[in-house]
Amino acid sequence: QKKKNQRAEITQEAATATRSARDKNLPNIVILATGGTIAGAGTSSVSAGYTAGKLPIEDLLNAVPEAKKVANLDGEQVASVGSQAMTDSVWLKLAKRVNQLLERSDVDGIVITHGTDTQGETAFFLDLTVKSNKPVVLVGAMRSATAISADGPKNLYDAIVVASNKSSIGRGVLVAMNEEIFSGRDVTKMNTTSTATFQAPNTGPLGYIYDGKVSWYHSVLRKHTTQSVFDVMHVDELPKVDILYGYSNPDPTLMDCLMNNGTKGIIIAGVGNGNLYPTVEKKVKEATAKGIVVVRASRAVSGRVTLNGETDDKALGTIVSDDLNPEKARVLLQLALLKTSNPAQIQEYFFEY
Numbered sequence: 001q002k003k004k005n006q007r008a009e010i011t012q013e014a015a016t017a018t019r020s021a022r023d024k025n026l027p028n029i030v031i032l033a034t035g036g037t038i039a040g041a042g043t044s045s046v047s048a049g050y051t052a053g054k055l056p057i058e059d060l061l062n063a064v065p066e067a068k069k070v071a072n073l074d075g076e077q078v079a080s081v082g083s084q085a086m087t088d089s090v091w092l093k094l095a096k097r098v099n100q101l102l103e104r105s106d107v108d109g110i111v112i113t114h115g116t117d118t119q120g121e122t123a124f125f126l127d128l129t130v131k132s133n134k135p136v137v138l139v140g141a142m143r144s145a146t147a148i149s150a151d152g153p154k155n156l157y158d159a160i161v162v163a164s165n166k167s168s169i170g171r172g173v174l175v176a177m178n179e180e181i182f183s184g185r186d187v188t189k190m191n192t193t194s195t196a197t198f199q200a201p202n203t204g205p206l207g208y209i210y211d212g213k214v215s216w217y218h219s220v221l222r223k224h225t226t227q228s229v230f231d232v233m234h235v236d237e238l239p240k241v242d243i244l245y246g247y248s249n250p251d252p253t254l255m256d257c258l259m260n261n262g263t264k265g266i267i268i269a270g271v272g273n274g275n276l277y278p279t280v281e282k283k284v285k286e287a288t289a290k291g292i293v294v295v296r297a298s299r300a301v302s303g304r305v306t307l308n309g310e311t312d313d314k315a316l317g318t319i320v321s322d323d324l325n326p327e328k329a330r331v332l333l334q335l336a337l338l339k340t341s342n343p344a345q346i347q348e349y350f351f352e353y
């Protein structure tokens with residue numbers, strides 16, 4: 001029955017899809033649209049106010065007629081949300097659809113239009129769950145489609161260039177924006193409003209897009225896509241993992257709230273090298289004793305969280321996120337918990353992925 005439903009969903013998507021004329025010399029790229037500011041519309045081209053996820057995929061593609069010279073384009077609307085409203089269920093739907101499409105010999109790559117607020121998390125989720133070497137490129141915009149100097153059309157064109165380029169094969173899931181290409185693992189939103197919002201604080205961009213050409217400078221060494229053990233093709237729900245922010249003089253009872261509400265894993269966005277306030281530390285020990293997996297990450301925007309620095313992980317039963325920020329660590333822990341709740345095994349994942 002589940003399989004049947006999945007198939008029905010896909011036929012429905014195909015019915016709403018757009019399709020450009022075929023040129024057999026061009027690669028075939030499918031655009032999956034999820035909403036975001038790139039599909040945002042406002043009442044004025046000069047005021048800041050707009051609603052994300054308003055315009056359908058057809059409108060986004062119509063704004064870049066040049067893209068049809070780069071690739072044969074098909075479009076599907078997977079969701080229409082601001083990415084602040086992104087859900088596990090859209091992540092799962094995306095991962096399944098991407099995997100189904102990339103299995104086909106007539107699909108060469110995928111571009112996903114997505115809001116920027118949580119794009120880094122979706123990109124990492126797909127980096128760990130897509131089972132193909134073919135390029136998957138996420139893209140967004142910081143100015144709505146109706147704004148003066150909207151950045152969406154240029155970003156979308158560039159993302160299609162990256163997805164169409166054979167040199168993008170095998171690099172994991174990518175984010176292309178503002179003429180830069182990032183690994184989905186490392187990219188994060190660093191500025192609330194700037195068009196140069198995406199950065200990878202620990203690694204920098206992998207490459208650049210300029211004048212319709214792609215140039216690479218770095219490659220990704222951590223496991224992803226075809227080397228990943230995480231498979232969500234038959235998963236309908238992800239384990240509940242929450243993040244607790246660290247600051248001076250926090251209220252430790254926030255930990256009780258998480259422990260009493262079915263949370264299977266907790267990411268602590270600790271201070272410095274993932275350090276914990278003493279009363280929170282006590283609660284963390286209680287949580288790990290109950291079998292909740294607790295990962296120490298950091299609210300600092302760059303660097304690694306290391307085992308047994310100032311914090312005694314052995315005594316607390318905690319593990320560390322390595323150089324993943326709290327929201328990326330949450331993605332990996334959700335996937336890890338599908339396989340095991342053994343902290344030692346999960347720690348290995350955090351050193352591998």
Ligand SMILES: NC(=O)C[C@H](N)C(=O)O
Binds near residue numbers: 035037038081143
């Ligand atoms: N620039 C953006 O896309 C922000 C928007 N709130 C979103 O994430 O959907």
